[in-house]
Amino acid sequence: MDTTVADPLVGRVLDGRYRVESRIARGGMAAVYLAMDVRLDRTVALKVMHRSLAEDPDFVRRFIGEAKSVASLSHPNVVHVFDQGTDGDHVYLSMEYVPGRTLRDVLRQRGRLPAREALEIMIPVLAALGAAHQAGMVHRDVKPENVLLSDDGRVKVVDFGLARAIEAGNQTRTGVMIGTIAYMSPEQVTAGVTDARSDVYAAGVMLFELLTGRQPYQGETPMSVAYRHVHDRVPAPSSLAPESPAVLDRLVLSATDRDPNHRPADATALLVAAVEAHRTLPRDPAPRPAHAAPAGAHPAPANPTLVQSRTEMLTTPGVAPPPPGHRERRRVRPVWFIVALAVVMTGAIGATGWWFSEGRYTKVPDLLGINVTVAKAEAEKEGFAVKIGQPENDNKLGENKVLRTDPESGREVVQGAVITLIPSAGPRKIAVPNVVNLSEADARSKISEAGLTAGAVSRVPSDTVQRGLVLRTSPQVGTRVKEGGTVQIVLSAGQLMPDVSEMQCDQADAFLRGKGFTPTVVQQTDDAQPGTVIAQSPAARAEVTAGQGVQLTCSKGPDTGFHWPWENPENVQPGQALVAIPDVRFKKVGEAAQELRTAGFKVRVRKIAGTGAVVAENPLGQAPAGTRITIWH
Structure with a gap:
């Protein structure tokens, strides 16, 4: 996980809604943070654009367009986008948080993957x-870093950060390459042109890397790699990994053809080919059943009822044997009747033999452990009818993989029979219990009784929860966590004295009374602006209790001389025009700062309440343009 020590966003509440807890990653366009949506009480991932890019209006428009496009895309293998917004200089996306690791992490750890496992990752990708291509969107940056493998076995594609509707392709300037060189299609390199087939090319390169453990082109510079994409052909994976099946060679070569017209038309077409390739991959031989007869032993007869039934079918029905001594009168039948009877008997024997022969029966295939969608397609390919049963929890098998089948694999059934696939629901999940306002010991006990593990403890100030009691948990109360999973505890460090220095005395008094304090004001001669807090007791950030008395020392100005009612009066030139200072109290911090800057003032922002709304402003009234205005939130 990325370091968060020096990150100024950690600990802030963006837009009055998202409390930033830690930084997860940092990329070329944005940083990603773990945050708490305090409005909906859920953990989210915040993608916050770098400030240098946030200053570009065109980029911001593309960023907002991305949010609207991806938010409309609902698919279990796509990371969901919940919200988009701005807070001052910060432009962000609120997204689904997927704990786990990237496919790049897996490749670094394991190197190349077996063919079947590689396909089982590529199929959900x-x-x-x-789904994106069907909705008219192109990812443009398909690579292992943008594929997440969750802790419970799900595969998610993330960062449609440069996705565009195909119809809006004219917004892309020719010659501008957006993407990662190692996975970039020839048409992206030469003309900056992308469509669904460009994503297909990148997916083919990624499959090559999964099978071989390396990218197809190596070079000292990005341009040398780009040159090879345009002029060379991606080699077959088996040229580097001889055990790679020929069917996957064909799949990779088809997807990475230099001519877009010779590739699958979109990812759905490549998906169909991948599922078919998965079906043809050889399996490990099934273990011999424990009850199998040893070599040379004579098998037991078939079901006696079935044998008896077959015998009865060959016996003329409804004819009783003659009594002893009975002499039946001999009758002569025509030759044609004998021939017809022989034909009927032969047909009956043949039909009965087919009914009980092995040709009518087949074995249930071994589908355990593979993706349920892939398993359904394979079973239907072999002629079975397939039903999907209710998922069942399993601590070892990931979600949406086949846990068992009914009938079980290897059992002989009639061709075309119904197979029920029981998917794994992954490990059993437990809701985080409500331990708010409990002591640390009681909270740990309650978490343990619920089947979870109490983890690290941190402390943060709180105006509402008594010192030493639980303020919140991470994950938050009610979140479903894997059985035995870790729940971090956040304890209240108690109420700390707010820093109201430099605030106007009347505003400081009102703010402190709103927090439950009892302030008194003492006037003192000072060079500071009249009516401004110059000292306080208890000091800022001292531990205090609700209702405690607070003494504010306020400036009543100097003994002699004239001062302007704003900061740094010595910088004001005689005759300089005064500008009305907008009163931005109770507005959102970002909007307030923008309004003051638009009026021509400099802005300093101080955090005191953490609500996201301005609670105090100094100075008020009038001041020359360029004066620094301080706002507290």
Whole structure:
């Protein structure tokens, strides 16, 4: 996880809603943070654009367009976008938080993957891209870093940060390359042109990397790699990994053809080919059943009832044997009757033999452990009818993989029979219990009784919860966590004395009374602006209790001389025009700061309440343009 020590956003509440808890990652366009949506009480991932890019209006418009496009895309293999907004200089996306690791992390740890496992990762990736292509969107940056493998086995595609509707392709300037060189299609390199087939190319390169453990092109510079994408052909994976099946060679070469017209039309077409390739991959031989007869032993007869039934079918029905001594009169039947009877008997024997022969029966395939969608397609390919049963929890098998089948694999059934696939629901999940306002010991006990593990403890100030009691948990109360999972505890460090220095005395008095304090004011001669707090007791950030008395020392100005009612009066030139200072109290911090800057003032922002709304402002009234205005939130 990325360091958060020096990150100024950690601990802030963006837009009065998202409390930033830690930084997860930092990329070329944005940083990603773990945050708490205090309005909906859920953990989210915040993607916050770098300030240098936030100052570019065109980029901001593309960023907002991304949010609207991706938020409309609902697919289980796509990371969901919840919200988009701004807070001062910060432009952000609120997204689904997926704990786990990236496919790049897996490749670094394991190197190349077995063919079947590589396809079982690619199939949900292609399903996600296919859904985007059907909706008219192109990802443009398909690579292992943008594929998340969650702790419970799900595969998610993230960062449609440069996705565009195909119809809006004219917004892209020719010659501008957006993407990662190692996975960039020839048409992206040469003309900056992208469509669904560009994503197909990148997916083919990624499959090559999964099978071989390396990218197809190496070079000393990005341009040398780009040159090879345009002029070379991606080699077959088996040229580097001889055990790679030929069917996957064909899949990679088809997806990475230099001519877009020769590739699959979109990710859905490549998905169909990938599922078919998965079906043809050889399996490990099934273990011999424990009850199998040893070599040379004579098998037991078939079901006696079935044998008896077959015998009865060959016996003329309704004819009783003659009594002893009975002499039946001999009758002569025509030759044609004998021939017809022989034909009927032969047909009956043949039909009965087919009914009980092995040709009518087949074995239930081994589908355990593979994606339920892939398993359904394979079973239907073999002629079975398939039902999906209710998922069942399993601590070892990831979600949406086949846990068991009914009938079980290897059992002989009639061709075309119904197979029920029971998917894994992953490990059993437990709701985080409500331990707010409990002591640390009681909270740990309650968390343990619920089947979870109490983890690290941190402390933060609180105006509402007594010192030493639980303020909140992470994950938050009610979140479903894997059985045995860790719950971090946040304890209240008690109420700390707010820093109201430099605030106007009347505003400081009102703010402190709103916090439950009992302030008194003492006037003192001072060079500071009249009516401004110059000292306070208790000091800022001292531990205090609700209702405690507070003494504010306020400036009544100097003994002699004239001062302007704003900061740094010595910088004011005689005759300089005064500008009305907008009263931005109770407005959102970002909007307030923008309004003051638009009026021609400099702005300093101080955090005191953490509500996201301005609670105090100094100075008020009039001041020359360029005066610094301080706002507290």
